[in-house]
Amino acid sequence: MYIDTFMIKASKKVCGFEKLMHVVSIQAPIVIEESEKKGRRCAWNTQGQDLMQSQGYQYVQQIIEREIGAMGGRADRLFIAGVGVGGHIAVLSGFYSQHIVGGVFCLDTTLPDSFMHSVSAGAEAAAIFPLYEAKKNMFICLTKWKASLGEDAICKAKEQAQVLRGNGFCKTSLKEFKKSMSRAIN
Numbered sequence: 001m002y003i004d005t006f007m008i009k010a011s012k013k014v015c016g017f018e019k020l021m022h023v024v025s026i027q028a029p030i031v032i033e034e035s036e037k038k039g040r041r042c043a044w045n046t047q048g049q050d051l052m053q054s055q056g057y058q059y060v061q062q063i064i065e066r067e068i069g070a071m072g073g074r075a076d077r078l079f080i081a082g083v084g085v086g087g088h089i090a091v092l093s094g095f096y097s098q099h100i101v102g103g104v105f106c107l108d109t110t111l112p113d114s115f116m117h118s119v120s121a122g123a124e125a126a127a128i129f130p131l132y133e134a135k136k137n138m139f140i141c142l143t144k145w146k147a148s149l150g151e152d153a154i155c156k157a158k159e160q161a162q163v164l165r166g167n168g169f170c171k172t173s174l175k176e177f178k179k180s181m182s183r184a185i186n
Contacts, residue, residue, distance in 0.1 A: 052092065060093050068099055075099035079184060081107060083145060088112045094138060095129045103139030103184045107177060108147040110156045119167050136168040139184040145177050 060080075068075045078101045082090035087106030092115060094104035118125040126132045142157050149157070157174060164172045173180040 057089055060089055076102050079103045081105035083107045084109050091115055098130050100131055100134050105141040107145035110153055111142060111160050116160055120163060139171040140169055141173045141180040143174055143177055
């Protein structure tokens, strides 16, 4: 189900856990090309604007608020997932949110460098992200989904997971998506 023209999907049936949680799946808002064989190829921006200032990012924030409202304020039952740059938006949306969501899934890419720099700095992250200490209990998944990641990206993801764990993010997973989702809700 696509909402407006942004192709940002909010669904309870992404992974079959529909009675337990909601998942906001993020895909880029701009369709570059579309084919029956390969589906849609999308981008977050085509004019070089900052992703955090983009209309797509703001729309994701609105969907997060709507889904939390639909769950009676239970932000801990909301998981945000994105592929590629959508994974970056998922992570940043979860951390910049005024709520403590259940978790974020960054698929087919490593975590944003700006995010990792803030986490590594410690005090800087506490000043940037609302409720930072409480968000250390969020589930964070960093894994490949459908794309094949190069050896460099896999090593970088492992290093990022170690940095997160070293900074108190104990619920960090590098396991495949479905296993991580199952772990996240338990």
